[in-house]
Amino acid sequence: MLDMLGGETMANSFKVLKKGGTLVSIKGEDTEGLAAKYGVRFEWFFMSPDGEMLTKLGALISDGIVKPVIDSVFPMDQAAVAYDQLATRRTVGKIVIAVK
Numbered sequence: 001m002l003d004m005l006g007g008e009t010m011a012n013s014f015k016v017l018k019k020g021g022t023l024v025s026i027k028g029e030d031t032e033g034l035a036a037k038y039g040v041r042f043e044w045f046f047m048s049p050d051g052e053m054l055t056k057l058g059a060l061i062s063d064g065i066v067k068p069v070i071d072s073v074f075p076m077d078q079a080a081v082a083y084d085q086l087a088t089r090r091t092v093g094k095i096v097i098a099v100k
Contacts, residue, residue, distance in 0.1 A: 002066065003027060014038045069093030
């Protein structure tokens with residue numbers, strides 16, 4: 001599972017993982033020892049602008065190991081509509097603005 005929110009969302013994510021599962025966070029560390037409590041693995045992932053790392057991440061996505069969840073894709077000229085949809089808090093996954 002990939003956590004990109006941190007805080008309470010990350011803490012609750014430990015509860016829904018199957019024992020032996022892995023939670024990777026880009027927003028926080030497991031300072032409360034929740035991974036051990038729930039029998040899962042935790043990794044903290046911080047990414048800085050690095051072409052090699054981005055290439056590796058792209059390969060993980062291409063190979064289906066990392067599966068981004070995309071709610072919807074909007075063209076750049078509809079960015080305001082995309083923002084309005086995000087504000088509803090009813091999206092599941094990321095909202096993407098396509099830049100061409």
